[in-house]
Structures are given as C-alpha cells and as structure tokens.
Amino acid sequence: MTASTFADWQQRARELTIESRAFIEGQYVPAAAGATFECISPIDGRVLAQVASCDQADADRAVAVARRTFEAGAWSRMAPAKRKAVMIRFAELIEAHRDELALLETLDMGKPISDARGVDIPGSARAIRWSGEAIDKVYDEVAATPHDQLGLVTREPVGVVAAIVPWNFPLMMACWKLGPALATGNSVVLKPSEKSPLTAIRVAQLAIDAGIPAGVLNVLPGYGHTVGKALALHMDVDTLVFTGSTRVAKQLMIYAGESNMKRVWLEAGGKSPNIVCADAPDLEAAAKSAAGAIAFNQGEVCTAGSRLLVERSIKDRFLPMVVEALKGWKPGNPLDPATNVGALVDTQQLETVLGYIDAGRSEGAQVLAGGGRTLQETGGYYVEPTIFDGVSNAMKIAREEIFGPVLSVIAFDDLDEAIRIANDTPYGLAAAVWTANLSKAHRAARALRAGSVWVNQYDGGDMTAPFGGFKQSGNGRDKSLHAFDKYTELKATWIQL
Numbered sequence: 001m002t003a004s005t006f007a008d009w010q011q012r013a014r015e016l017t018i019e020s021r022a023f024i025e026g027q028y029v030p031a032a033a034g035a036t037f038e039c040i041s042p043i044d045g046r047v048l049a050q051v052a053s054c055d056q057a058d059a060d061r062a063v064a065v066a067r068r069t070f071e072a073g074a075w076s077r078m079a080p081a082k083r084k085a086v087m088i089r090f091a092e093l094i095e096a097h098r099d100e101l102a103l104l105e106t107l108d109m110g111k112p113i114s115d116a117r118g119v120d121i122p123g124s125a126r127a128i129r130w131s132g133e134a135i136d137k138v139y140d141e142v143a144a145t146p147h148d149q150l151g152l153v154t155r156e157p158v159g160v161v162a163a164i165v166p167w168n169f170p171l172m173m174a175c176w177k178l179g180p181a182l183a184t185g186n187s188v189v190l191k192p193s194e195k196s197p198l199t200a201i202r203v204a205q206l207a208i209d210a211g212i213p214a215g216v217l218n219v220l221p222g223y224g225h226t227v228g229k230a231l232a233l234h235m236d237v238d239t240l241v242f243t244g245s246t247r248v249a250k251q252l253m254i255y256a257g258e259s260n261m262k263r264v265w266l267e268a269g270g271k272s273p274n275i276v277c278a279d280a281p282d283l284e285a286a287a288k289s290a291a292g293a294i295a296f297n298q299g300e301v302c303t304a305g306s307r308l309l310v311e312r313s314i315k316d317r318f319l320p321m322v323v324e325a326l327k328g329w330k331p332g333n334p335l336d337p338a339t340n341v342g343a344l345v346d347t348q349q350l351e352t353v354l355g356y357i358d359a360g361r362s363e364g365a366q367v368l369a370g371g372g373r374t375l376q377e378t379g380g381y382y383v384e385p386t387i388f389d390g391v392s393n394a395m396k397i398a399r400e401e402i403f404g405p406v407l408s409v410i411a412f413d414d415l416d417e418a419i420r421i422a423n424d425t426p427y428g429l430a431a432a433v434w435t436a437n438l439s440k441a442h443r444a445a446r447a448l449r450a451g452s453v454w455v456n457q458y459d460g461g462d463m464t465a466p467f468g469g470f471k472q473s474g475n476g477r478d479k480s481l482h483a484f485d486k487y488t489e490l491k492a493t494w495i496q497l
C-alpha cells in the first residue's frame, strides 16, 4: 500500500527494518573490525541505526572481490544487450521499492518525503535505466587508416571503480555513477557518505535481485578519513569517481598521485549565479524560481542559486517578489507530504549554516527574510530560508559555498558587470540568466564559465545532457553518453593487412 498521509509515513517509519551492514560479494557483513557508527535522523535527533564503520581491511577485501569478479567476466564480458536487460530490471526494482527507499532517504538526511519520493528515487531509477538502455546502442570506431592497415578504436571497461558520494541526494548521486560504471561492465566499490548511508546499503541487494552478479557492486559505509581514504589510496582501484566538496576533491587528487595514478573524476561544489536582467520576460516567474533555487532540498544543492544578481533598476520591485515567493518555502517535519523544506543533515551542517548567517550580518548585509534556526523543540536541525540584501561579491557569504538555504543578493548595472561578478568565483558549476533579449541571452551563455547555463529557468536538465563543473567545481561529467568516458579506457588496435 502506498503511504500518503503524514500519519501513514510516521507509522511506516516506526515499522521500518533498517539494514546497516556493509555489502561485499553479494552478502551483508559487519565491518571487519566490528566497528559501527551512529546514524542519526536530523528530523528529531534520534538514533536510527548502528552502521558498519568500514576501514582499510574492508576496502582491501571489497577491492579484491571487485577485481576477481571483473576478471572472471560474468558481468564485464556479458553481451551488452544482456547487461542492458539486467540494468533495466535493477531500475524497475528501485521503482518498485520507491516508498521504502524514499522513507530511508528522508529519515537519514532530512529531505521532504515528497521530494525523496518524487525526485530522488525516480531520478535514481532513471539514471540506471538510461545508462542500461544506451549500452547496446553505442559503437566503437574504425580509424581513417592507409589501405593496408586496419585501425580499431575501442572502449573497454576500466576495471575496478571506487565511487565516493555525498549526502545531499544520496541515492541519486550514487546512481549517476552506478549507471554508467555498471553499464560499461566495471565492478564497483561504493562508499556512501557517513551522513546518509542507508539507501546505498539497501539497493545493493536489489542489484543482486536484478541479476547483477555478486561482487560486481559492493557497498562500504564508513568515514571519509578511514575507508574513503583507503579506497582513494588503493593500488588496485583503477578509477575513482567522486561527488562532494572541493576541499576533499583536491585531497583525492593528491591521494591518486601518491598511489597508482588512478583516474580521478570529481564533481565538486558551487556558488552559482542567477542573473535577473531588467528585461526578464516574467519577473514573477523569475522570483518564484529564485526562491526555489535556494530553498529546495534545504539549499543543500550543489547548483543552488546562491548568488542572486539583480539589475539595479528593478531591484526594489523584484526583491519583494522573491521575499513573497520564499514564504511558500516553510520548514516542517519532512515526513509530512505537505512539507517542502526539511531538516539540515546534521548538527555540524546546522552550525556551519548558522555561522554563515552570523558572518553575513557582521559583514553588514541586511536580512530580508529568515535569519535563524527554527523548530528547535523537535530536536531536529531546521533553518529558516534566509535572504541577505546589500551583499558585495567580496563578502564571505558570496564567496563560499554555504550549502544551506541562504541567498545573497548582489546588484549590477549592466550585463557585462553581471557576467564579471558571476565569473568572479573559484567555482563554475552552473549559472542562469533571465532576459527576453535573444542575443543578450546567447552572449551571457557563452561568457558564463559554468558547466550548465540556464536561460529563463533554473535547474533544468535530464539524463540526456552532461552535468559537471568548470574550474574548482570539478572535471569530467555525469549523465549523458559523455559520462561513459570516465568508466572506459580508449584503445587503439593496429592490424597490418
């Protein structure tokens, strides 16, 4: 039965059985050392589970299993059309367990159940299905060789992939990696964030149920500095794919250099500009979108539109519209289907976000909305969506990724200035521009140094287009056929005829 009311979801939460062990070679197992860590729900601060805390020994075991499975070939050499069928079954099983997975996600990281059920879980299944469906439709190449030669340009799986993922869209970020990694025939060791390990642990069994051979997908929950570091330094991991902060991304490049020069593909942070020009086609729509761009998922979104650049001539008219639109984003219990802003992931994130709000105040920016913690009596970690006006791009709240619902408003006088401010950041993940002028839109799209640019919308996209960052937002791309590049080696074979 599909749960639909707040009371239904609370009831299901009470009845939920939570698997909290690691998954190696098709079996749930405790960490080798028997260690665990507490998994706490940000909804109310209660302990959900004691989760296996993996370390070096578990990494060694899982990588050895992944290597053996890869070499054995049951998956890596399976005909693409067969692998496709298994991937599609895997996607279908994720969909069939939508309520259970959504509930785990919500309890674990505090996002609204409506989003977990409506965005995260379907998005995860789509990522698996899309990559699976594509895999028997991509062809290799024949080179333009002289007449007496045959040159084949082929792609082959890299071998063992370690995937380290964050907590903001726990299963979806994992599936953006798992889709192309598995479809191309690799074996994978997945390390979910210690702040949100539960859905990754659960789907490992669904992969087996779908027909992915044991040992092809292994899941190691645990801390970054223990099992994450062990994977990143491992001499037998061929490729490391990562989504998370720029700080950790840089560290992973060092680990790769210090070990086996494994390929490292990084999807990191952002501080994305959302530029609203005076000639925007619909200011009301732009205001609603700006509110959603900072409040959705509690602002814990890599592409959050956290810098709102507004043309000075419309600022006094436009900002009240944004304030009004933000009133529609109200923190509440994430298990209530009416809630659209949930809890921040943990006390550390709560303190970080409140610290940035203090910094904004002390640097002289003015609070137009929100500005503090709320619903403290629940024991959970809730922050009011907050708008700062009078921000300069030099302020801390404009330069650093806050990863919470805190919007910085910066005024500009013309498009050139807007683009200059927009690009004045170490990041380059996404940017948006609102204008009815076609050539201005194209000019901005070309000039903005970001992996995704949106015109007259914010956060559009699906599996068909690549997603990733310029500059310190990362390298490589998730989604689309371009993602396959990260999981395959390119080989040239020359045959004398």
Ligand code: NAD
Residues within 6 Å of the ligand: 164, 165, 166, 167, 168, 169, 173, 191, 192, 193, 194, 222, 223, 224, 225, 227, 228, 229, 230, 232, 243, 244, 245, 246, 247, 248, 249, 251, 267, 268, 269, 270, 301, 302, 303, 401, 403, 429, 468, 469, 473, 474
């Ligand atoms: P984080 O960098 O703190 O952690 C990410 C993962 O890395 C976790 O699994 C963590 O355990 C692991 N880790 C930490 N230290 C490690 C180490 N020394 N060695 C190996 N692994 C280590 O990031 P987070 O707080 O989980 O996630 C938030 C960040 O993710 C934000 O910066 C956000 O912008 C970014 N993000 C980016 C994208 C994207 O596609 N570009 C998408 C979502 C989130």
